[in-house]
Structure formats: structure tokens, C-alpha cells
Amino acid sequence: MNQYISEQCRHLPERIRTRVYSVAVPPGTGSIRFALAMLVALKQMLLFPFRRRPDIVHVHSAQWHSFYQSSWYVLIASFVWRRPVVLHVHGSSFDEFLDVDSLPIQLLQSAVFSASDVVVALSDGWADVLEEHIDPRKVVVLHNAVDVSDYDPSFSVSPVRISFVSNHIERKGIRELVDAVDQLAEEESLDITIAGKGSLSHLAEDLADSRAGVEYAGFISEESKRELLNQSTVNVLPTYAEGVPIAILEAMAGGNAIVSTDVGGIPSVVDETNGVLVEPGDADELADALRTLLSDPDRIRSMAKESRRRVEMSHSWRTVSDDLTELYDSLVPRERETADAPPATDEPYASK
Known part of the structure; x- marks a missing residue:
């Protein structure tokens, strides 16, 4: 607000x-x-x-x-x-x-x-x-x-960079994110940055300590957040409840395919053309969604460009x-x- x-x-x-x-x-x-x-x-x-x-x-x-x-x-x-x-x-x-x-x-x-x-x-x-x-x-x-002009997306998928930028609390799905990333890290190399702080930040810190390719950035400035979103091409927010999150709109402006949940107003900005929606609280489904996207970089790039187009048209x-x-x-x-x-x-x- x-x-x-x-x-x-x-x-x-x-x-x-x-x-x-x-x-x-x-x-x-x-x-x-x-x-x-x-x-x-x-x-x-x-x-x-x-x-x-x-x-x-x-x-x-x-x-x-x-x-x-x-x-x-x-x-x-x-x-x-x-x-x-x-x-x-x-x-x-x-x-x-x-x-x-x-x-x-x-x-x-x-x-x-x-x-x-x-x-x-x-x-x-x-x-x-x-x-x-x-x-x-x-x-x-x-x-x-969001102010779309603040963002300059790279749309790079070599490699695919994943980001999470939110409060580290139960409602934002940080537990599911950590569990899903832990699963994927056993199968393939990842490039993911987890930013933000909260009562559950220790989960992200422990994951970054144990898995290569996982960075825990903690609290970051607005400028650093924009840079992170510009450089990533998949943004994850496995939240339990939302209105229409500014965090997702910012990620769309930064040129990201969105992986989130089918709650609140999120389906009004994310569908199959610019992302994937999963059930909240389901780490396995979240891991499957990320796994499927990571296997198809061209699809990620197409989704990322659609996200940018959509936020320019309706949410600037x-x-x-x-x-x-x-x-x-x-x-x-x-x-x-x-x-x-x-x-x-x-x-x-x-x-x-």
C-alpha cells in the first residue's frame, strides 16, 4: 500500500x-x-x-x-x-x-x-x-x-536465471521454494538468487550453503532488486494468498516468466502464455513446473517477452x-x- x-x-x-x-x-x-x-x-x-x-x-x-x-x-x-x-x-x-x-x-x-x-x-x-x-x-x-521504464530486461536464457524476491514468511511460500529448489539441485545445475528477509530466512541461507548455484542475497535495495529482475528470466512466488502482487508485476517488467500460484488476483496477470500457476503449498508441483520450464529455454524467453508486453499494456x-x-x-x-x-x-x- x-x-x-x-x-x-x-x-x-x-x-x-x-x-x-x-x-x-x-x-x-x-x-x-x-x-x-x-x-x-x-x-x-x-x-x-x-x-x-x-x-x-x-x-x-x-x-x-x-x-x-x-x-x-x-x-x-x-x-x-x-x-x-x-x-x-x-x-x-x-x-x-x-x-x-x-x-x-x-x-x-x-x-x-x-x-x-x-x-x-x-x-x-x-x-x-x-x-x-x-x-x-x-x-x-x-x-x-509499476514504472516499466525503470526496467531493462535481458531476456537471456544462457543460462536460465531464477529469482525469488519477497518476504521470507510462511504466506509467501518460502518453504515450498526451498524444498523445490533442493529437489532440482540434485538433478541439474541451477542459477537461482533468493532475496528478501524474514523469520524463515534461515531456510534460504542453509540451502545456499549446501547447494551450488544457489545464492542467498538477503535484503536488497530497490536498485539491486531491479537489476536482479532484469538479469533473471524466471521469477518464482509460490504464495498462499495475494491481491495482485506488485512483486509479480515488477518481475514481469524485468522480463521474467512467472511461476506462481492460482490465488487471489494472480490469474489476472499470469496464464499459460507468460508463466505457470501451481497449487499453493505443493513443493513437488512447484519443482515439476520449474523442471518443465528449465527444459525449454525458448519457451521461457517467449513467456518473458509476453510478461513484459502485458505489463506495458495494462499495468504501467x-x-x-x-x-x-x-x-x-x-x-x-x-x-x-x-x-x-x-x-x-x-x-x-x-x-x-
Whole structure:
């Protein structure tokens, strides 16, 4: 979400001025950290209604606590400020959140969706999920995007280079990746770089220590990440749950065939023409998919070029910022005015 909001503001036309109201809280665990986070969040909520009113409020939200926090801003913007609200739904498990049995949570969801003028989905699949709970006329698909010009893919398959760039946590499938690579390393030489950090990083470190051709890069900078994706031609993300991952779009911009899972919005950007999708949690199927691709470098190159073409066509900021601008413009004439409301600025909030 942070990355999206930053890029969103950077790529909008100059005539649209933006102000970001960050609702980030101090990270960490434990009762003291939790209490501090609650105090910071409460302060942010209490100060928000007294800020200058924009023309539009764009609220970014995921599931559970993110939604509870975002609800305040949606309701204040709609019922106190009387401004149009765009609720932008991110989050890998928002479908599970919508199906919760709790009546109070269901009522809150209904109130927030009713107060929102537009609810943004990341893909057609996610739009279908949202439309089961929201007036379909409110749901709009707005793709995640990357700055394609930041990438200069090599499309090299001599040798085939494989990359994984993500958090080393259970949900991202790092265990399955390590198991699959370990299987393949017994059969043939590999060239794979595993980047990122997390609670399960020791799995990648141990694999790199025991298998030739496996590099554990740890946390890498944005520049190093782009270079890695430019030089690799197969990117792997065996995730358990996602919206539409920026990580996959970045790998596509870098000219990679994608090996991932059939979850969330991933099938909206990856199919048989630019990658392979497997079941989450299945290391053997993941190994088979990689094995099949490695045996056909020409297929990998074709997939990598299709990935680049696809992200240029539908997921570049040039295209998405035009769609977002059109969405903003459609909302301003429908601004709900009150007699005592102060003049609005021409600035939409991008709130998270």
C-alpha cells in the first residue's frame, strides 16, 4: 500500500494536487508496543476531522485491523465532510474478511461500503468477490501498476536465471521454494538468487550453503532488486494468498516468466502464455513446473517477452494513472454539498 500511494501521487497529472494522511503506527510486538500503537492511531483519528477538506478522499485499506482503522476515515469523509470517497481494497485475505460470521463486523462493512462512492478492486476476480457484498455499480477495477521504464530486461536464457524476491514468511511460500529448489539441485545445475528477509530466512541461507548455484542475497535495495529482475528470466512466488502482487508485476517488467500460484488476483496477470500457476503449498508441483520450464529455454524467453508486453499494456503507471484521473474527474461533479461546508480544495487525500 505504501508503495502504491507513493507511486500514485508521483504519476498523477500536475493539476491534481494530493496530500497523504498516513495512519501508520509504530511497529513491534508486546503490550507496550500495542498500547503505543493504539494511542498513535487514536490521535490520528481525532485530528483528521479538523484538516482542510479536499474534493475527494481516497482511502486505501486491507482486511481486519486495517479495515477497522480505515472505517473512521471513510465515515468522516462521507458523513461529516460530505465528500466523495474512493475505498481502495488491497489485502490478500479480504475475501475471508467479507465472509466473517460476526454481526457487528458485517454491520460495519455494510456502513463503510454504503458510505463509499466507489470501491476499487485490483482485478476482475476480486471485483466478483466484492460484488457479492457491495452494490456492483460501485465496484471499479483499477490495476496495480509499476514504472516499466525503470526496467531493462535481458531476456537471456544462457543460462536460465531464477529469482525469488519477497518476504521470507510462511504466506509467501518460502518453504515450498526451498524444498523445490533442493529437489532440482540434485538433478541439474541451477542459477537461482533468493532475496528478501524474514523469520524463515534461515531456510534460504542453509540451502545456499549446501547447494551450488544457489545464492542467498538477503535484503536488497530497490536498485539491486531491479537489476536482479532484469538479469533473471524466471521469477518464482509460490504464495498462499495475494491481491495482485506488485512483486509479480515488477518481475514481469524485468522480463521474467512467472511461476506462481492460482490465488487471489494472480490469474489476472499470469496464464499459460507468460508463466505457470501451481497449487499453493505443493513443493513437488512447484519443482515439476520449474523442471518443465528449465527444459525449454525458448519457451521461457517467449513467456518473458509476453510478461513484459502485458505489463506495458495494462499495468504501467502511464495507463493506470489515466484511469485514476478519469475516476477522480467523474466524482467531482457529484460532490455532495452542504450549506455550511467550507470551500473545498482541489486536492484528493490518499489516505492509508
